[in-house]
Amino acid sequence: METIIFIPLACSTAILPYYHELEKYNLDYGGISVVAMEFGIKSALFDEYLIRDTWLMSFGGLFVLLCMWLYTGSLFLTVMTIIAIVFSLGISYFTYTLVFELHFFPFMNLLTTVVAVGIGADDAFIFCKVWQAMKNKKSNSLSQIMNDTMHHALVSMIVTSFTTSAAFLASYISSITAIKCFSVFAGISVLANCFLMVLWFPACVVVWERFPVSRLNVIRGCLLACMQRFCCVSQWTISLACYMKYSRIEKVLLEKEKMFIEFVIRFRLLWFISLTLVAIASSFVVLYYPRLQLPNSTEFQLFDASHQFEQYDLKYKHLFWFTKTERLELEAGINLKLPLRFVWGVTPQDNGNYLEPDALGTLKIDESFNMSAPESQSWLLKFCRNLKKQPFYQPEMGVLLPNCFIESFIDWMERRCKDEFEDIDRSPCCETSVFPYTSWIFNTCILEAIGDLYDTIYFIPGAAGPKFSKDQVPTIKAVVVEYDSNYPFSLSYNYMYDFINQVETWFDEQLKTAPETMRGGWFVSSFEFYDLQRILSQGTIMAIGVSMLLAFIVLFLATLNIVTSLYAILNITCSIFVTMAILVLLGWKLNILESVAVSTAIGLTVDFSLHYTVNYRLAPPECLNDRKEATKYSLTNMLKPVTMAALTTGMAGAFMLPSTILAYIQIGTFLLTVMGVSWLYATFHLVGLLALGGPKGNFGQCTYSQLFCQPDKQSSKFARNRAAASSLSDTHELDLLTNSKSFSNSSAPNLLHRTLSGSRPGPSRYIVSDHSPSATSAITIITAEDA
Template sequence: MLFLPLAASTAILPYFHSVENLKWNREYIEIVAMDFGIKSTLFDEYLVHDMWLMATGIIFILFCMWLYTKSLFLTMVTIIGIVFSLGIAYFLYVLVFELKFFPFMNLLAIVVAIGIGSDDAFIFCKVWFKMKQEEKDRSLTHLLTDTFHHAFVSIFVTTLTTSVAFMASYVSSVTAICCFSIFAGTAVIANFLLMVTWFPACLIIWEKSCFSKDGISQSLFFTCLNGGYCSRIISSPINMLTWPKCSTVDKLWNSREKYLLNCVINLRYLWITILSGIAVGSIVIVLFYPKLKLPDSEDFQLFASSHPFEKYDFIYKDHFYFHRESCNSESNYELPLRFVFGVLPTDNGDHLDPTNLGTLELDPEFNMSDPISQVWLLKFCKNLKREPFFKAMMGPLLPNCYIETFLKSMQRTCSDFMSGQDRSPCCKSSIFPFSPDVFDKCIIQEMADIYETPSEFLIPGVAGPKFSKDENPTIKAVVVEYVSNYSYSMSYDVMNEFFNEVETFMNKQLTTAPKGMQSGWFVSELKFYDLQKELATSTMYAILLSMGLALAVLLFSTLNFLISFYAILTITFSIFVTIAVFVLLGWKLNILESVAISTAIGLTVDFSLHYSVNYRLCPSNLLNNRQAATSFALSYMAGPALMAAITTGAAGAFMLPSFILPYIKIGMFLVIVMSVSWLYATFFLGSLLATIGPQNHFGQFSYSKLYRRLKGKPSRDRIRSQPTNSSISDTQELETLTDKSLKTLSKSSQKSYKCGVSHNRVLSDQSPSATSAITIIMADEY
């Protein structure tokens, strides 16, 4: 062990960096841990230094979006929309909500906004391209209307569920979690507003810039969907900004999508069995063994476990006597018993600002001079000393339960033979319980005598009566304090046993307390225990509230109980599998982990909701065949969901080489939650819908008034969708969808079908919540 003659301050940060670059192994000696007292300062430095990892992830997301949308313009528009949504959220957070505290956890909302924003952009582009392919002769207005109606449902439902999942964390009493819930939920809502206004407008600008009136591509900056062929490359430096839509790339992507559809539908029983088994095992891991454990250290880990600062704090420091002595560790620190009367247990400070502690509120009913209160407090102290958690103390316990000391002092003789002083009425001439006048006068003299005791015998603490500061001081509060036979522990079970035992005693005593003493309460060194307890309860409440709100949104949007139940089951399995992976990795439910779980709920619901909503958007003529309806939902959403999972997961993977633990855990969290949620949404939910999904409108409800209103009016699409040279009639379209083709679809293990969207609508057979977005779907062989 080596002590350096250096002060633990930010001034030695350069010295640490020089030591950091030295070899720590010299034959038989190795430096395994160190403590320079600059842990927080170094964390702030690494926090800025490792931002390049996040920037690298954003660049990768840009590349993936460019690859998928085939347009650098749309890619930049999406990123700008994400930046705008974060800016709007920060503006509302600081200037409108007037929140002063901005915790580090809020930075996680950046990754959330990137994942959700790119997901919405992928969905909008996917629907737009499909509409263009199927409705080549329609105007941009009609194309945008059809695209907007179809994409709006998925984007709105996922935005609503994701935002309420974040907002549900507001039930927590942990300030950092509450602030994160507000900022993340606001960012999601702002992103939605931009995706239904900013992005469609930019999409039209992009489309109009692609072609001239004669249909010839005229833009160098915009790359357009041009019949599946590569755009003409003109020799110009700006062509480096384009990503031509080559048929080879399209065929490769379409073959993967075709393979995915076949894999889900043909192996559906296998996927249900395997993924259900994994989910059941995860439930056992999370709830039974080894379980999601609460933190057992007050030290908040900032760096990786291999860092010398963390090794000292978590492994070596408790081996040194000087550290145990200074920190009052478990071996010599008994938990205090503090009972407060006269102060109301209310927190009127700003719960979202940890620096605002509020003001003290006194109990207007408190009256210590009342004889009944004197008798009850004396009895309370005697009962306390008979409890098993009470520990006898040595020395003069003068102020600990001051009523006992005061009662003894009142047994003195009224005449002092040494000084000749007359102590009346503060002597044995007064009978307990004392009258209010005698009590108020004598208690001041008694406490003055106590505090004149030499410090070798008594060091006044928080115990005893607390007086007002007016001319005639009176007792405004009383603190009774002793020590317990419980030692301070970071174990939740030990501290919970201590708290419940003392709290039960306190509540029992208050049942017999007079009116002026009934607002008393118990407190001890319970800050870390309170954090543990709040994390355990509020995280569970947030999960249950988020799942309930997600189910309500699903029922509202699909109006089908079975589809909603399957989606919630999938989301529940995804959450348990994700948390089980965290448990196996050794994570404990600290603040960062609680925020991660809340974020996991918000991110996990997206993919399942996309598939569920699009299963309902499938037209009624396909709903009599589960495999056809599932194929429709997957064909629309599998691509965007996969790209969203890849981009968000990759952004997390780029953060893994970081020096600081929060970045590492955020990266691991994003990789795990994206992988698990996409896997279960695509393979488990897709298999469920293909196997036992509702068909022929089974379990489907409707808004009867809206339904009759829509049915009674002629559809404007029926009026404007007259057969032309470039379109086919309803009869011709329906003839292609024969029973033979549906039968082949359900049994084929080698063929895949592509769902195309027609411009003719069917309003009467659809759920009114989605009627404006429903189109006739063709099942054509690939």
């Protein structure tokens, strides 16, 4: 049983303090509870909660900070990474507002903060992983270690950033302002983050390596003392990062990691088949049943469904008679018939700024339109009479003069020319003029006719009727013919589509018989909500297709291997379908925020797959001929960074779930889902696919020379010799992305013989390292100068 209580308070923001007082009390008493409220302050409360719940994002940021500290073992590098992320957002905002001069900043752009944190942490994890591997591999100078690290990490960092940015920028094709603005801001943020992580973060790593240890110990001791004194935190908790790095736990984790890698590769067929079947089932859920639904409510939900304000709007609002009447009228179509509105004289062009909601643009006049032409008058009269015979026309009671003004104008022109009572001669605007009228008579009499019609009670000014210019002698520049249809307004996309298709088909047939002066007409009705549904359904699918195409192009240009690029795109597609299927089963509908989330899912899903794919091609030559070994190499290098990136971004979303704002809850749910699905499919599905059918050696491998030019034989021979020497060096992995032939260490003697015999011109120096575990020395080959 429900009842309602009216409180004598005005619905305004002035009662916000009163509502906050109510929040402090338990509104349950004796089995009676307040389940819904309506104070008219829903939007104001949303603005207030929007700022209040930012502390949830702060906790998510602190968790990311802690994870990065644990992984890198350096608070300095962690802080520098956060600063780089903040700088990237600042650069993006500067470019967005001052360079592009965009003043509309929608709420959706805040989602870019979470994306920037995830991508920035991902790049930091990869760089630190490769840096540590290069340090442990050999004891060269710091510049050489940095050179090797950049050769290995730069490809993954740049490729993932460019593909993610391309996925965001692809959403620019949408006609919705909020989605366009988000695509611009997010795309710029990712590129700025890539620029800083490639230049800023390596410099920070060098500074950290050169930092005196004694000074570091002093700072660390002061930090521990301060946190113990003021925060009551134990030294073991503060030193957890160092403990994880130097204690036995790290050895245990390394053993568990090896076991996990063996587990993934051993059951590769099982992972690939099972996850592929899940992706196929998910595609059925997204595309067929229950499929991704379009929005079916004109009321925009701001809070969680359990909130009292949302409970009133969603459940209890239409149970009371003062609002139930409106609902019944909506369902019965009373006074809510879709109008039949036909326009001439104005071209159907929207030349406003799609990035600024207030920039509506200007009307563009159809220069070929001429209502005063006799053929235009005759055709318009015939059109109005044919319109009334159509099945979608709603007969009207009473007189509405402006609906098709040509009929009213003809009746007005049939008056007597001489008025004996007032002694007035109305010529030529009288019965002596024969329809269709000449242009001069029409232009002269229509002004007087409209003036007289305004004096009657039947002429209701509105959208319908002739529209005049503001010249000294006004002329008709546009005409609107409007009647009611017998189709009531509906939130159903299919219902509205049938109505529009029926009317436009008939109207196109009518225009085929129209004179040149009337062929520029077009039909419009109450299509605001329908247009939103149409743009979301078509624009989102198109954005997904463009994003996937751009991701494939960037990945192929980076690896130049068609097979691994197709594998990565297949894996990304499966991840997108599974993510969207989970959101569909959770009850999501394709609204503006959900459409932005789909674009963000593409950008975030790309990263993990690209890391594994790129490192598969970066495997040593002896591993490339064995799929399992190349896959194991990729997993060994990228498992930790990918797992930490998924963990940090996913948990940052988990901290947003306790919010009462629906957008924050949806963002948190989305981040948890997309990170979990992306990590699962990249680590098991893609890795399993590479272990089963990954390219061996140089199968499917292209070079830039093959794509853009045909080098001569001498340059090809020089390139092959250089590739052979590079394959023996410790930085050979990056060259495998573009070389066409691999060499093993056994080719060193032949290379030495060819080099000393002077078969290749030019001086050079190569360091050939034995990759066996017992290697303790290196071979230095110095070529002689040509005579």
